[in-house]
Structure formats: structure tokens, C-alpha cells
Amino acid sequence: MDFKPDQTKPNGSSIAFIAQYNGARVLMAADAYSDIVEASLRRLCASETQRYRLACLKVAHHGSQGNTSPGLLGIIDCTCFAFSTDGSRHGHPDPQLIARILKADPQRPKTLVFNFRQPQTLCWNVPALMQKWNYRCVFPTVGQEGRVALDLLA
Numbered sequence: 001m002d003f004k005p006d007q008t009k010p011n012g013s014s015i016a017f018i019a020q021y022n023g024a025r026v027l028m029a030a031d032a033y034s035d036i037v038e039a040s041l042r043r044l045c046a047s048e049t050q051r052y053r054l055a056c057l058k059v060a061h062h063g064s065q066g067n068t069s070p071g072l073l074g075i076i077d078c079t080c081f082a083f084s085t086d087g088s089r090h091g092h093p094d095p096q097l098i099a100r101i102l103k104a105d106p107q108r109p110k111t112l113v114f115n116f117r118q119p120q121t122l123c124w125n126v127p128a129l130m131q132k133w134n135y136r137c138v139f140p141t142v143g144q145e146g147r148v149a150l151d152l153l154a
Contacts, residue, residue: 026055029059031060033067034060038069041075051077052076064097073100079105082150093120094120112124114138115147121137
């Protein structure tokens with residue numbers, strides 16, 4: 001799975017940040033370039049041997065395959081990945097990115113959080129795939145599309 005980084009100018013102007021509360025960190029990656037986010041985490045002492053602990057990664061650019069690199073995934077300690085998109089404009093999340101996330105840490109169970117039930121997200125809600133790749137899917141309650149609540153402090 002080759003990684004071709006996003007280089008579109010509007011996405012390069014994104015503001016990504018880490019929100020922390022009671023020791024739980026969430027990386028809100030916006031549409032930021034993966035190499036910039038990775039370099040910023042490395043300045044916080046993240047590395048392949050000392051991965052940066054996150055309660056959740058709000059995946060960059062609605063799950064575009066060009067905004068979350070294998071290098072970034074290799075320096076974070078994270079099992080929860082949130083995707084915010086209804087899929088209508090660009091067909092996100094990209095299956096290549098979800099496969100990259102699942103492959104990056106195959107031993108630990110992961111949670112994929114989707115804020116919409118749509119073809120690009122429902123295709124991951126398959127018991128055989130979930131068992132094989134050690135993950136579960138979280139979707140909004142029917143009638144509450146666009147909204148998902150997570151308890152990251154539990």
C-alpha cells in the first residue's frame with residue numbers, strides 16, 4: 001500500500017491540535033498534512049519506540065488516504081479512530097486508509113467511529129472482517145446522523 005501524501009494548498013493551511021482532559025488526549029487532525037503532524041508529535045518525543053498515547057485520533061481529511069501516513073500511525077499509541085464525513089462529496093473515508101490503520105496495529109482491538117451510516121462506512125460493519133482484523137464499528141443512533149458520543153475517560 002503506497003502512500004501518496006496530500007499536497008493541496010487548502011489542506012496545508014489546516015490547524016490540527018491535541019485536546020487533553022483528565023489525561024485523555026485526542027488528536028484533531030483537521031485536513032493537515034501527515035508529515036507536519038508527524039513532525040509535531042516527534043517534537044513531543046513521539047517515536048516508533050516511545051509512541052505518543054492518544055485516546056482517539058480524529059482522522060485527517062474525513063479519512064482521505066493522503067492525510068494519514070504509515071509513519072504517523074507508527075508513532076502513535078491509539079486504538080480509537082474517528083471519521084467525520086457523510087461521504088457525499090469525495091466518497092470518504094478511503095478504504096486504503098482504513099486498511100492502513102488496521103494493518104498498523106493488528107494485535108490490539110481497535111474502534112472505528114463513524115458519524116454517518118453510509119456506503120463507505122457500512123462496508124466495514126461486517127462481522128467476518130471485524131473478527132479477522134480485530135476491530136469494531138461505532139455508528140450514531142438511527143435518526144441522530146452526524147452525532148456520536150464517546151466516553152474516552154472510561
